[in-house]
Amino acid sequence: MTDHRASFDASIAFSNGGDLTVHGFRVDVPGPGATEAEIAALFVASLGLLMTDTVELANVRIFAEPHKGTRGGPSDRAGAPPHDSGDALVELNHLPQEGGTYLEAPNGDLPALTLPRTVDLPAVVIRVTGAERRSVDVGSLAAFDVRGCAVLLHTGVREGHCLTGAAAAWLVEHEAALVGTDADGLDDGARDERPARRILLGAGVPVVERLTGLEDLPPTGALFTAAPPRLTGVARVPVRAYARVRVRR
The missing domain is CATH 3.50.30.50 (Putative cyclase)
Known part of the structure; x- marks a missing residue:
């Protein structure tokens, strides 16, 4: 199955004051149909951002590329529980x-x-x-x-x-x-x-x-x-x- 990533610009406002702006940021996404809400959540999780109030995305582009291991993303298996599926x-x-x-x-x-x-x-x-x-x-x-x-x-x-x-x-x-x-x-x-x-x-x-x-x-x-x-x-x-x-x- 082909991996996908998203590239985007983002502006974040924090509930305790301050803001953050990024350009051309990339995260792993589950597939080509990932929504902006899903991408915004992955962005926040990847940086471990706390007290996030709003996230606005622009210039969103989803493309085929191997996953890099975005924290909280589809290929982040750190701490995955044991299972018996082989x-x-x-x-x-x-x-x-x-x-x-x-x-x-x-x-x-x-x-x-x-x-x-x-x-x-x-x-x-x-x-x-x-x-x-x-x-x-x-x-x-x-x-x-x-x-x-x-x-x-x-x-x-x-x-x-x-x-x-x-x-x-x-x-x-x-x-x-x-x-x-x-x-x-x-x-x-x-x-x-x-x-x-x-x-x-x-x-x-x-x-x-x-x-x-x-x-x-x-x-x-x-x-x-x-x-x-x-x-x-x-x-x-x-x-x-x-x-x-x-x-x-």
Whole structure:
């Protein structure tokens, strides 16, 4: 099923005084027939705005685009209750003949990487596909609760979008359990310095590179696994990466 998002201008008045105006704001919507009232409610929920009095929308446009994970939106599955409708498994690794998918362990110590650090981690998918900026900075991450999660960068490209050192430090500070990307590497391949990889691995956060299939995951709610073999003397190894996605019926 195709995802849809809405773009709009909005003016908000607050019951305790003050106002807020935005232009070209975007939210995930349930479908192409979303009403202005539904879009206004999603806008308020996405920003966590309190004491909202009135919301006026203009220049509303609904279009097909993958959901980004609007808080309170149709793909926000954070805190979803358990259910017994079954799970779908989504392959996230390249085949060996395609170059494979790799995990790098902190300190090059794979045996020290316990299963809870790589198995059934709550996944947060950060979509930066189509972004004009080549760097993924803190602003792309700050809206998400990443504590204890596998943070997966969906860039849609093999090269180009890289994680900044400041963003890597933010992920460490906010206790991300693992960081992955569908690009060949987290850092700019044209430079010798690799600040994101250095910061994450130095803080004990494993890194997974060359993922695929991230477009098939919801922004939140999936469980990510990329368990490496327990080999000594090896820092970077190929892994079978996949995600468990709750199926709603």
